[in-house]
Amino acid sequence: MSDNKEKPEDKRERLRQEEIKRNLASNIGDGFNRAQSGSLVDLVGSLGWKGTGILIIVIIVGYIIVSLFFN
Known part of the structure; x- marks a missing residue:
C-alpha cells in the first residue's frame, strides 16, 4: 500500500467537511444539536x-454485573 493512499476515516472526514462547506445553511440545526449531545x-x-x-x-x-448485583 503506498503512502499517498487516503485512509477511509480521513476520506469520510474530508467528504463530511466538504459537505458542511457546501450546505452551511442547512447544517446549522445539526451543528447545534451535535454540540449539545454529540453524535x-x-x-x-x-x-x-x-x-x-x-x-x-x-x-x-x-x-450483566449490574443485573446480577440488583437481583
Missing part, C-alpha cells in the same frame, strides 16, 4: 472498529 457517528469514527468493539463489550459486561 454516534463521530464517536464510532474516532474509536475505529477495535474501540467500538471494546465499548460494546464493556457495556454488555457492565449490564
Whole structure:
C-alpha cells in the first residue's frame, strides 16, 4: 500500500467537511444539536472498529454485573 493512499476515516472526514462547506445553511440545526449531545457517528469514527468493539463489550459486561448485583 503506498503512502499517498487516503485512509477511509480521513476520506469520510474530508467528504463530511466538504459537505458542511457546501450546505452551511442547512447544517446549522445539526451543528447545534451535535454540540449539545454529540453524535454516534463521530464517536464510532474516532474509536475505529477495535474501540467500538471494546465499548460494546464493556457495556454488555457492565449490564450483566449490574443485573446480577440488583437481583
